Amino acid sequence: MLSILRSIWYTFLHAFHKRETQGYPEKLPYLPPRYRGRIILSRDSDGNERCVACNLCAAVCPVDCIALQAANDENGRRYPEFFRINFSRCIYCGFCEEACPTYAIQLIPDFEMGEYDRQNMVYEKEHLLISGEGKYHGYNFYNVAGVDMGVKGTGKGENEEAPVDLKNLIH
Amino acid sequence: MIKIQIDGTFYEVKGDRNLLETCLALGFDIPYFCNHPSLGSVGACRLCAVKKFADADDKKGRVVMSCMEAVTEGMRISVNDPAVKTFRAAVIEGLMTNHPHDCPICDEGGECHLQDMTVMTGHNYRKFVFKKRTYNNQNLGPFVQHEMNRCIQCYRCVRFYRDYAGGKDLNVFGSANHVYFGRHKDGILESEFSGNLVEVCPTGVFTDKPLKKHYARKWDMTNAPSVCMHCGLGCNIIVSERYGSVRRVMSRYNGSVNGYFICDRGRFGYEFINNPDRIKKIQFRPSKNNNLQEAREVSETGLSEIFKSGKVVGIGSPRASLESNFALSALVGKNNFFHGISGKEQKLIQKAVSILESGIAHSPSLKEIEKCDAVLILGEDVTNTAPMMALSLRQASRNKTLGIAAKLGIPKWNDNAVREMDQDTKSPFFIASSFSTKLDELADEIYNAAPGDIARFGYSIASAINSGAPVLIHPDEKLQNRVRKIADALSAAENPLIVTCITSGNEDILNASANIAIALSTAGKKPSIAIAFPECNSVGLSMLDGGSLDEAADTISKNGADTLIILENDLYGRLSLKNADSIFEKCRQIIVLDHLMNETAKRADILLPASTFADSVGTIVNNEGRAQRFYNVIQVAEPVKESWRWISDMVKISEKNNDYTWDKFDNVVASLVSSYPVFSGIKEKMVSADFRFFNEKIARQNKRFSGRTAMNANISVSEPKPPQDNDSPLNFSMEGYKGDPPSSLIPYYWSPGWNSSQSMTKYMDEPEGHLKEGGDPGIIIFSNKNKSSVDYFKNFPDPFKAKPGELLIVPVYMIFGSEELSSKGETIAERISEPFILFNEKEITKLQLIENEKSKFIINQVVITAIVKHDNKIPDGVAGLSVLTAGMQYTDLPDLGKVLST
Structure with a gap:
């Protein structure tokens, strides 16, 4: 009998505690910038796609929910012909972001991905690609890579010497 | 056997290979770059350091390059000594100072020997703060992509291209830190073996250019063991697929056939599979057959009418598998089955096979050709008809040098020393040809003449070797002296080889070659005859009963045929326009099974889409008489079917003979073997679809295969069940046996820590040796009959005389x-x-x-x-x-x- 009354008392006291209930969706919660939510593909500072279709994100993905195909533009620059993420399989682990050598793939603080139809959870490149640089600014992979793919000439990258002149015996 | 001590443990080794390869064969992971079992070692990269101790009391030891070290009795070395480990990490660090930050966009990434070796030595962070050296690249043609910045100066490319394959237009330029590997200027690489640079290069300097157009990582591709379809040699290949299309072909090691290499036609010839002209639907010609409509059921009714009432003639193909050809012959009956090659070609091939089977000469594998010590080529341009045979002949021409080197105590693997000693020494090498060939540069004597004269030349060599042979002496003294010189050289050799031809269309040359072989074996030698058969299954087809195309045309024009079934064959490439047309006009209905649209397919009333070697299982027989199986890498997609399955459907419809209805590949093999016992080895020794290795199938996909839950998600988000394969012991998934599979079923090469194709070594008993788990794949089906049954051929052709205006x-x-x-x-x-x-x-x-x-x-x-x-x-x-x-x-x-x- 006494314990029942005590329980009623404690329950009553909760009426004066700080409210835990969130006013979602009227009031949106604060999520830190490094929250692992929806995946996007970003662009570099020149506005080009950052993704070089290296397949590392797909390889590291524990649920194998990323599929892409590499293609080359007229300068030889590599980009994904298609880039597909099956979000109905994604576990938002963020391994893809860690594996990405170009900062192209990033997880953003957005989790509102509810769909009535599971097929709508399949995102193609046009759904993933944003127009900005996302969380990481100022990095362009092709400026540090050794290849000439229309972004910079051979030997013009950061930390590179001018191309070797084979006809010159003095070095 | 020699006893050596490695890190305190004693091992018994053969001692004919260098220390590095000996250690690799024992399972030690010593990092290396420049050593290649077929190319030898030059000690260029300095990576394979081990510690060598002078004797049992030596505590200090000294660092040596294991690839330049011979194995000696009682040798004591250490592979895991801290000093050599530090040394190897430092070497990699040095090589990496100029290596670009490219891996994500490098096509070698994921199967890069440099990546593997860097991880193996433990080097990870870059300390070098200065700038990286760069180079301008060259356009090397449509096959090979050049990216010189990635080079680590191992010299493997020039050693393969120049020293091994005899190429002239790739070389090393510059000096010191500015060494450059390329051509003197941009241009197409001329060698027929340039594609091997992709596999020989330990990093991404030379990469596969056609693969670049539809790139996929090694770990993402589905692979299957296969056999090259583009000439009669049957080189072993690995075919790789991603998203339903074939992406590339790599060489698959076979210690008795192609070894580590394949030619460019084999490596890049696969693209016809992805050709937009592929026949992918059943097509009917409505005007002629009004009773046939596109609905399958209706066509079956139509077909059953044909099979019940009319006469059906079948034309097979030397580029279709044994099983498909047999299925067709079973459907139409042996009397109505024709080989699909001209009468002349059929006669030549049957003659050639009978010579090889008669036992007068050995039918050598490509590896055995490399060991021959004298070569006579009669009328064949092997570089173009069977390129890998030319590569083997190039190695054969070095045997004299290797013999001299061995006497001087220089082992074969010490490549630089052998070549320095060598200068211009070559094994006896003779060519008789109607025009200049690429191998002419190796020849001591070249005789250029019309095909008939080449045959006469061959006959005269035979008579010069053995007086018992039919005598033919050239009146021209100079020519007769050359004949004598060749005859003497062949008689002096232990394993003389005669390369003879079918492609020149001259039977006398075959007869003359047989005469030389008989003469040599009478003289107590062990001669070999190598023949470049024109197509991948020419030999296998010739072992089935059936007439030639000329006979087919005769039969059809005499008796007429209601239906003509043509299996994977373009008759317009084998008959003159008039003859081919006349065959088609005489038949009421033509059924064609093929992969690609061609002139014959255009004449079809019913065109059935047949699967290629990439989406079917089959057996073909190569020039050596070696039956080899190729496996499907793509799941065949309806309505495309394997030719034998189409024919099985036809048998069902015809209700003629239910013994010949097959639902599984193995059933076709069983029927084939019961009809042709000569092929019994195929059933007995090749694995069937029920074969399980430790209760598991073999996985076609790597453990790292990615995108499984997304690759089909655009079609349906629910993942389909992996395709089932009832025709082979391989699985279309990552599930399966995890260790080394049986040698004939290796879908890809991989070993822990070895992601590149260098992991091949782990599958062999020793580098450049034979495969473990079942030996080198393939079954020899030539039966060697009694030698004495073959007599000399006597009918000499007349000498060629040019007529004016002709x-x-x-x-x-x-x-x-x-x-x-x-x-x-x-x-x-x-x-x-x-x-x-x-x-x-x-x-x-x-x-x-x-x-x-x-x-x-x-x-x-x-x-x-x-x-x-x-x-x-x-x-x-x-x-x-x-x-x-x-x-x-x-x-x-x-x-x-x-x-x-x-």
Whole structure:
């Protein structure tokens, strides 16, 4: 009998505690910038796609929910012909972001991905690609890579010497 | 056997290989770059350091390069000594100072020997703060992509390209820190083996250019063991697929056939599979067969009518598998089955097979060809008809050098020393040909003449070797001296080899080769005869009963045929236009099974989509008489079916013979073996689809295969069940046996820490040895009969005499363009030349032709337009015409022809 009354008392006291209930969706919660939510593909500072279709994100993905195909533009620059993420399989682990050598793939603080139809959870490149640089600014992979793919000439990258002149015996 | 001590443990080793390869064979992971079992070692990269101790008391030891160290009795070394580990990490760090930050966009990434070795030595962070060296790249043609910044100066490329494959146009330039590997200027790599640079290069300097167009990582590809379809040698290959299309072909090691390498036609010829002209639907010609509509059921009714009432004739193909050809012959009956090659070709092939089977000469594998110590080539341009045989012959020409080196105590693997000692020494090498060939540079004697004269030359060599042979002595003293020189050299050799030909269309050359072999074996030698058969299954097809195309045409014109079934064959590439047309006109209904649209397929009333080697299982027999199986890498997609399955459906519909209805590949093999016991080895020794290795199938996919839950998600988000494969012991998934599979079922090479194709070594008993788990794949089906049953051939042809106004036109085969399927690939198509005709310069002047301009010629009523080119080795009155499957009308060569005056 006494314990029942005590329980009623404690329950009553909760009426004066700080409210835990969130006013979602009227009031949106604060999520830190490094929250692992929806995946996007970003662009570099020149506005080009950052993704070089290296397949590392797909390889590291524990649920194998990323599929892409590499293609080359007229300068030889590599980009994904298609880039597909099956979000109905994604576990938002963020391994893809860690594996990405170009900062192209990033997880953003957005989790509102509810769909009535599971097929709508399949995102193609046009759904993933944003127009900005996302969380990481100022990095362009092709400026540090050794290849000439229309972004910079051979030997013009950061930390590179001018191309070797084979006809010159003095070095 | 030699006893050596490695890190305190004793091992017994053979001692004929260098220390590095000996250790690799024992399972030690010593990092290395420049050593290659076939190319030897030069000690260029300094990575394979181990510690060598002077004796049991030596505590200090010294660092040596294991690839440059011979294995000696009682040798004591350490692989895991801290000093050598630090040394190796430092070497990698040095090599990496200039290596670019490229891996994500490098096509070698994921199968890069440099990546593997860097991880293996433990180097990870870059301390070097200065700038990286860069190079300008070259355009090396459609096959190989060049990216010199990635180079680590191991010299493997030039050692393969120049020293091993005899190429001239790739070299090393510059000095010190500015060493450059490339051509003297941009341009197409001329060697037929340039594609091997992709596999030989330990990093991404040379990468596969066609793969770049539809790139996929090694770990993402589904792979299957297969056999090359583009010539008669049957080199082993690995075919790789991603998203339903074939992405690339790599060589699959077979210690008895192709070893580590394949030719460019084999490597890049696969693209016909992805050709937009592929037949992917059942097609009907509605006008002629009003009763047949596109609905399957209706067609079955129509077909059953045909099979019940009419006469059905079947034409097989030397490019279809044994099983498909057998299925067709079972459907139509042996009397109505024809081989799908001309009567002349069939006779030549059957003659060649009978010579090889008679036991007068050994039928050598490509590896055995490499060991021959004297070579005589009669009439064949192997570089173009069977390129890998040319590569083996190039190695054979070095045997004299290797013998001298061995006497001086220089082992074969010490490549630089052997070559320095060598200078110009070559094994006896003789060529008789109607025109100049690429192997001429190796030859001691070259005899250029018309095919009939080459045969006479062969007969005279036989009579010079053994007086018992039919006597043919050339009146020309000089020529007779050359004959004697060749005869002496062949008689002096232990394992002389005669390379003879079918492609020149001359039976006398085959007979002459047989005479030489008989003469040599009478003299107590062990001669070998190697023949480049024209197509991948020419030999297998010749072992089935059936007439030739000429006989098919006769039968059809005499008796008529209600239905003609043509299996994977373009008759317009084998018969003159008139003859081919006449066959089609005499048949009421034509059913064609093929992969690609061609002239024959266009004539079909019912065109059935047949699967290629990439989406079917089958067996083919190569030039050596080795039956080998290829496995499907793509799940066959309806309505495309394997040819034998289409034929099985037809048998069902015809309700003729239920013994010949098959639902599984193994059932076809069983029927084949019961009808043709000669193939019994195929059933007994090759694995069936029920085969399980430790209760598991073999996985076609790597453990790292990615995108499984997303690759089909655009079609349906629910993942489909992985395709089931009832025809092979391989799985279309990552699930399966995890260790080394049986040698004939290796879908890809991988070993922990070894992601590149260098992991091949782990599958062998020793580097460049034989495969573990079952030995080198393939079953020899030639039965060697009694030697005495073969007599000398006696009918000499008349010497060739040029007649004024008339030319003897001989065929000139091309590596790119003369083979039907590979020519349909877009990359190979870039390398196919325009039709050309070769004369000597005197002849060009005499005939008033202009070099490098097109002229018209008439051969057997067919007008050919070809560019006139010169080749001064062509005798007077002879012309060499290119054989191209596209852009040229078929003519039967050799034949007489003349210039068409305009």
